[in-house]
Amino acid sequence: xxxxxxxxxxxxxxxxxxxxxxxxxxxxxxxxxxxxxxxxxxxxxxxxxxxxxxxxxxxxxxxxxxxxxxxxxxxxxxxxxxxxxxxxxxxxxxxxxxxxxxxxxxxxxxxxxxxxxxxxxxxxxxxxxxxxxxxxxxxxxxxxxxxxxxxxxxxxxxxxxxxxxxxxxxxxxxxxxxxxxxxxxxxxxxxxxxxxxxxxxxxxxxxxxxxxxxxxxxxxxxxxxxxxxxxxxxxxxxxxxxxxxxxxxxxxxxxxxxxxxxxxxxxxxxxxxxxxxxxxxxxxxxxxxxxxxxxxxxxxxxxxxxxxxxxxxxxxxxxxxxxxxxxxxxxxxxxxxxxxxxxxxxxxxxxxxx
Amino acid sequence: xxxxxxxxxxxxxxxxxxxxxxxxxxxxxxxxxxxxxxxxxxxxxxxxxxxxxxxxxxxxxxxxxxxxxxxxxxxxxxxxxxxxxxxxxxxxxxxxxxxxxxxxxxxxxxxxxxxxxxxxxxxxxxxxxxxxxxxxxxxxxxxxxxxxxxxxxxxxxxxxxxxxxxxxxxxxxxxxxxxxxxxxxxxxxxxxxxxxxxxxxxxxxxxxxxxxxxxxxxxxxxxxxxxxxxxxxxxxxx
Numbered sequence: 001x002x003x004x005x006x007x008x009x010x011x012x013x014x015x016x017x018x019x020x021x022x023x024x025x026x027x028x029x030x031x032x033x034x035x036x037x038x039x040x041x042x043x044x045x046x047x048x049x050x051x052x053x054x055x056x057x058x059x060x061x062x063x064x065x066x067x068x069x070x071x072x073x074x075x076x077x078x079x080x081x082x083x084x085x086x087x088x089x090x091x092x093x094x095x096x097x098x099x100x101x102x103x104x105x106x107x108x109x110x111x112x113x114x115x116x117x118x119x120x121x122x123x124x125x126x127x128x129x130x131x132x133x134x135x136x137x138x139x140x141x142x143x144x145x146x147x148x149x150x151x152x153x154x155x156x157x158x159x160x161x162x163x164x165x166x167x168x169x170x171x172x173x174x175x176x177x178x179x180x181x182x183x184x185x186x187x188x189x190x191x192x193x194x195x196x197x198x199x200x201x202x203x204x205x206x207x208x209x210x211x212x213x214x215x216x217x218x219x220x221x222x223x224x225x226x227x228x229x230x231x232x233x234x235x236x237x238x239x240x241x242x243x244x245x246x247x248x249x250x251x252x253x254x255x256x257x258x259x260x261x262x263x264x265x266x267x268x269x270x271x272x273x274x275x276x277x278x279x280x281x282x283x284x285x286x287x288x289x290x291x292x293x294x295x296x297x298x299x300x301x302x303x304x305x306x307x308x309x310x311x312x313x314x315x316x317x318x319x320x321x322x323x324x325x326x327x328x329x330x331x332x333x334x335x336x337x338x339x340x341x342x343x344x345x346x347x348x349x350x351x352x353x354x
Numbered sequence: 355x356x357x358x359x360x361x362x363x364x365x366x367x368x369x370x371x372x373x374x375x376x377x378x379x380x381x382x383x384x385x386x387x388x389x390x391x392x393x394x395x396x397x398x399x400x401x402x403x404x405x406x407x408x409x410x411x412x413x414x415x416x417x418x419x420x421x422x423x424x425x426x427x428x429x430x431x432x433x434x435x436x437x438x439x440x441x442x443x444x445x446x447x448x449x450x451x452x453x454x455x456x457x458x459x460x461x462x463x464x465x466x467x468x469x470x471x472x473x474x475x476x477x478x479x480x481x482x483x484x485x486x487x488x489x490x491x492x493x494x495x496x497x498x499x500x501x502x503x504x505x506x507x508x509x510x511x512x513x514x515x516x517x518x519x520x521x522x523x524x525x526x527x528x529x530x531x532x533x534x535x536x537x538x539x540x541x542x543x544x545x546x547x548x549x550x551x552x553x554x555x556x557x558x559x560x561x562x563x564x565x566x567x568x569x570x571x572x573x574x575x576x577x578x579x580x581x582x583x584x585x586x587x588x589x590x591x592x
Contacts (some may be wrong), residue, residue: 217451228442230427232502
């Protein structure tokens with residue numbers, strides 16, 4: 001029991017909105033609903049929901065790097081693409097037997113993280129900060145997009161995997177769990193849904209613990225005042241690099257899951273539009289809070305998809321308007337604003353009752 | 355052995371010679387004030403000591419060790435600490451969290467809680483602990499940052515205008531705070547314009563002018579020095 005109490009205590013702190021029995025009861029209800037949802041829905045709709053969930057990881061990566069760490073990375077899609085292509089190359093070469101797709105998932109995420117170590121080292125140890133960090137990361141992702149787009153010829157291949165230029169790679173095997181008798185293939189419906197939901201809950205809780213730990217304290221301290229943080233004896237470059245790599249791994253996870261979900265990956269996943277959209281989800285939700293980022297991303301994505309169906313030409317314009325409105329009305333995020341307002345309301349209510 | 359020794363320190367910004375062959379020695383346990391007109395190079399000297407700027411030539415010795423090439427955070431680990439001129443608190447975080455971040459590398463769990471409580475009392479900020487640091491008054495921000503600086507238990511505390519924007523009472527309280535820290539063995543080097551504060555705390559005073567050490571001595575000697583009075587009135591070259 002005390003173990004459970006101390007576990008919940010580590011999940012809560014000044015860095016995350018939502019605490020106490022009321023919040024965690026609500027969390028349990030939402031989780032239970034998410035677990036039961038495939039029972040009341042069809043495979044296609046569930047698969048569509050998986051698509052939404054997949055993007056939450058890249059949103060969380062921006063939340064960590066930008067919202068908590070204060071470094072605006074415009075190139076999270078670079079890691080998304082690298083991991084997506086990485087999974088494709090690995091599985092098209094080595095197949096899916098013996099649970100290799102799971103190995104490929106981990107390896108692809110690791111490749112993206114390794115790339116972030118290299119890029120991050122030059123940026124943070126070279127003291128690149130502020131808007132320049134955004135420019136460098138955006139340049140990297142656009143460069144990767146351009147590069148992959150010109151790999152159409154048959155000479156562009158890694159092993160037996162053709163890169164296929166602008167059309168991208170496809171037909172990589174879905175995630176397969178080895179099982180005695182028949183291996184379990186996670187197609188983009190109920191099977192993949194539970195895996196992605198499980199990963200989402202795991203990542204969300206782990207990030208809550210990380211951000212409320214002493215490491216998280218240093219990360220937000222660097223956001224608030226890097227000079228002061230360094231003059232408290234913290235090697236801020238090291239902390240920034242670690243945060244960047246964690247973010248890259250999350251964006252990479254998003255990329256792999258996206259590739260697994262649709263069984264394709266194209267260079268446009270690293271394009272300008274692809275790079276800008278996660279910024280909007282996170283800014284609208286509330287970049288400095290994990291919960292707000294998750295809710296904001298899901299809501300904006302659902303709205304975006306509805307708009308694409310009913311008026312595709314306006315969907316991107318609407319996204320731009322939404323961003324402008326957020327910056328003007330609630331610069332810290334609409335969802336975070338509402339959550340803080342609810343929090344204040346609850347406090348006032350309990351004070352009156354008490 | 356002296357605690358801090360600056361040897362022939364030089365720093366240029368383009369054609370501007372902001373630190374010009376500065377020699378300065380600090381003995382353990384002293385409170386030393388650095389004064390001088392605006393643009394004398396006081397804050398630059400601090401930045402050189404802290405490693406935010408690197409000197410063109412010259413050496414910085416701390417407790418006998420040459421730290422000229424060390425990174426800032428490594429100098430902090432050696433026992434340096436600073437309160438900046440513009441209060442460098444973490445504005446978006448609570449007072450308590452500010453102190454926690456300063457203290458967490460030396461204390462954990464219950465020890466951390468106790469230490470935060472002790473510092474809050476020392477700074478007189480108990481009732482403000484849940485407030486956002488950005489909402490504190492200017493004087494309270496100064497105190498909070500002094501609290502963060504001293505939480506590292508430094509051997510040498512650098513204070514850049516610790517009483518700027520404070521009322522005479524607050525200035526006096528800050529002076530007492532510095533004296534208490536000094537009584538516990540902390541060496542202090544302070545940049546200060548407020549002569550009441552300098553009189554209250556300083557044993558030795560160094561006057562900096564145009565990047566050079568212009569005069570040095572006890573506060574009485576400095577006040578009696580006509581050349582020092584002249585540079586404050588802009589007549590150094592008269």
